[in-house]
Amino acid sequence: MTPPRADRPNPVTRHARPDFPSQDQPHPGWTGPMDPPPDHGEESYRGAGRLDGLKTVITGGDSGIGRAVALAFAREGADVLFTHLPEEEDEARETSRLVEDAGRKAVAVACDIREEDNCRALIDRAVAEFGRIDVLVNNAAYQMSQPDGIEAITTEQFDRVLRTNLYGMFWLTKFALPHMPSGACVINSASVQAYKPSPHLLDYAMTKGAIVTFTQGLAQMAAERGIRVNAVAPGPVWTPLIPSTLPDTREFGKRSPLGRPAQPAELAPAYVYLASAQAGYVTAEILNVTGGTPLP
Numbered sequence: 001m002t003p004p005r006a007d008r009p010n011p012v013t014r015h016a017r018p019d020f021p022s023q024d025q026p027h028p029g030w031t032g033p034m035d036p037p038p039d040h041g042e043e044s045y046r047g048a049g050r051l052d053g054l055k056t057v058i059t060g061g062d063s064g065i066g067r068a069v070a071l072a073f074a075r076e077g078a079d080v081l082f083t084h085l086p087e088e089e090d091e092a093r094e095t096s097r098l099v100e101d102a103g104r105k106a107v108a109v110a111c112d113i114r115e116e117d118n119c120r121a122l123i124d125r126a127v128a129e130f131g132r133i134d135v136l137v138n139n140a141a142y143q144m145s146q147p148d149g150i151e152a153i154t155t156e157q158f159d160r161v162l163r164t165n166l167y168g169m170f171w172l173t174k175f176a177l178p179h180m181p182s183g184a185c186v187i188n189s190a191s192v193q194a195y196k197p198s199p200h201l202l203d204y205a206m207t208k209g210a211i212v213t214f215t216q217g218l219a220q221m222a223a224e225r226g227i228r229v230n231a232v233a234p235g236p237v238w239t240p241l242i243p244s245t246l247p248d249t250r251e252f253g254k255r256s257p258l259g260r261p262a263q264p265a266e267l268a269p270a271y272v273y274l275a276s277a278q279a280g281y282v283t284a285e286i287l288n289v290t291g292g293t294p295l296p
Helices: 064-075 086-101 116-130 155-179 199-225 241-245 268-275
Strands: 055-058 079-084 106-110 135-138 185-189 228-234 286-289
Touching (some): 055 064, 055 116, 064 079, 064 086, 064 135, 064 268, 079 086, 079 116, 106 116, 116 155, 135 155, 135 268, 155 185, 185 199, 185 268, 199 228, 199 286, 228 268, 268 286
Parallel strands (some): 055 079, 055 135, 079 106, 135 185, 185 228, 228 286
16 A cells, blocks of 8 residues: 655544543533644644635634634635634634734624624624625534433523524624625535434534525525625534533544544635635535535
8 A cells, every 4th residue: 555645644543533531511612621632723724825815704713613714714814803702702812813823813703693783793893894704604503412302402402503503694694795795705614414413413403404505595696796605514523512512522523434523624624715716616515524424
């Protein structure tokens, strides 16, 4: 067998593999205590000017996939406004540092996107900061495992999942589109759960299926404006959402064909591609980054 090139590591072994240490955190979770620590591309991502001068908005940018996307966007030349929950101030400061270290403007906004007025105010803030929005990344999400069946999903949980994952996305997109020029784009975070739902994440999986439909429908609606709409569908990704919402992290990601979860840094290039001019003829697409799990 030919060994891999030095700059092309084996995808099976390039990052930590389960079994991970058992770990549990209160929601929303924090990066620091995670073992192994997540990789957002701090040492590995190299920009090439793909997003020079773009003005971008990312929800849930304080940690996980959102932080990795913010870092990559900044190193590609974009300014970044991102949201976080009020209790995630420390995480948000680290994301801001990474964006600013890349020489770009970082604007961190504490925002609960479950409320329509908050979403409207967020877009107003982005327009005030940047003058326009070139890329909107709807990434913020909430999940909570309920292995005891649908009866265990309270109305409070169901409402939080839908309002975070769907209402916020809908409102932000609705308010952002009038400020997006032709050539701009929307990128939504879907999931492998949209196609292969885990029973213990029933309500979360339901919202991810709706995000796929929203993406494909809005892409057709926005095409006449010259605005593209796509989504990324990750498989298992090692983020603070995992130890704060799942009962057992030891084997997380083990069932994927690559035998491990993705690191956030492995998702960011998909968002960069969809935001770039290289994807100029790509819209209504769901870009699957699942570690080998086949999806429709």
